Amino acid sequence: MRLENLIATVRDAGRKAMEIYDLNIDVAYKADQSPVTEADLAVDAILTKGIADQFPTCPMVTEEQADTHNLDIGSGRFFLVDPIDGTKEFIKKTGEFTINIGLIENGLPIAGIVYAPALGRLFIADTDGSCYELDENDQRKDLRVRDCTDDSALIAVASRSHNTPETQDFLDKNKISDCVSAGSSLKFCVLAAGEADIYPRFGPTMEWDTAAGHAVLSGAGGQVVNIDGSPFKYGKPDFRNPNFIACSPHAFKRCLS
Numbered sequence: 001m002r003l004e005n006l007i008a009t010v011r012d013a014g015r016k017a018m019e020i021y022d023l024n025i026d027v028a029y030k031a032d033q034s035p036v037t038e039a040d041l042a043v044d045a046i047l048t049k050g051i052a053d054q055f056p057t058c059p060m061v062t063e064e065q066a067d068t069h070n071l072d073i074g075s076g077r078f079f080l081v082d083p084i085d086g087t088k089e090f091i092k093k094t095g096e097f098t099i100n101i102g103l104i105e106n107g108l109p110i111a112g113i114v115y116a117p118a119l120g121r122l123f124i125a126d127t128d129g130s131c132y133e134l135d136e137n138d139q140r141k142d143l144r145v146r147d148c149t150d151d152s153a154l155i156a157v158a159s160r161s162h163n164t165p166e167t168q169d170f171l172d173k174n175k176i177s178d179c180v181s182a183g184s185s186l187k188f189c190v191l192a193a194g195e196a197d198i199y200p201r202f203g204p205t206m207e208w209d210t211a212a213g214h215a216v217l218s219g220a221g222g223q224v225v226n227i228d229g230s231p232f233k234y235g236k237p238d239f240r241n242p243n244f245i246a247c248s249p250h251a252f253k254r255c256l257s
């Protein structure tokens, strides 16, 4: 079961998202007041068809289909899909939105694809242990987290649209003064590509927001942990995540141990 079989589907989905992105975007609001666009639904339809065609027996939970949120997961494999993560970035046209497919087994992400079509960046961690970025010409670059020295300053990345005072407290407590903002699951991929060291998240997220990016970061040698340093798991009630820290091993040593 290799996720590289889904790259063509993800690129199709990206083309569809960009068609809508380039027009005037119609925004509706869900019951929880979060925004949803035509792109969330159109991309969801392409991804769920592509996954069902390639992997017909593997269950799927997707943000945009509420009936999949009742799935009883157990410890088996299942897909977690977020068709457009960073809907606010999509609406504001910052380009920092992503298409996400994560594959979970025994509560942990074992593979994932994150595609940022407006930036032309596709990140994949596959079930064979490979972890790389593909550019629009299919040039492949292996991903590896940054390996800093003990005295080098850590670089943090944090949510552009959903930041909280707790995030700033964490940065202050750990004397991290360099913090860049980014939208969506791109933050995990920025760490995986060695462009920053730590992503503290003190604020709500859902499992489909994090699964694919978590897989990419793990594949590149990084980790995602609960605030107490314990493993960050999937298949939780309502698919709601607690606060977490995503980081390189070096940043983990500096901030969490």
Ligand SMILES: Nc1ncnc2c1ncn2[C@@H]1O[C@H](COP(=O)(O)O)[C@@H](OP(=O)(O)O)[C@H]1O
Binding pocket: 034, 082, 084, 085, 086, 087, 088, 159, 160, 161, 162, 182, 183, 184, 185, 204, 205, 206, 209
């Ligand atoms: N109040 C809230 N409750 C649940 N999830 C929230 C939330 N505020 C933000 N999020 C999650 O944070 C994601 C965006 O992440 P970021 O802030 O890093 O860009 C959103 O994904 P969607 O855009 O797919 O809805 C959403 O799921």
Ligand SMILES: [Mg+2]
Binding pocket: 082, 084, 085, 086, 208, 209
């Ligand atoms: Mg999301």
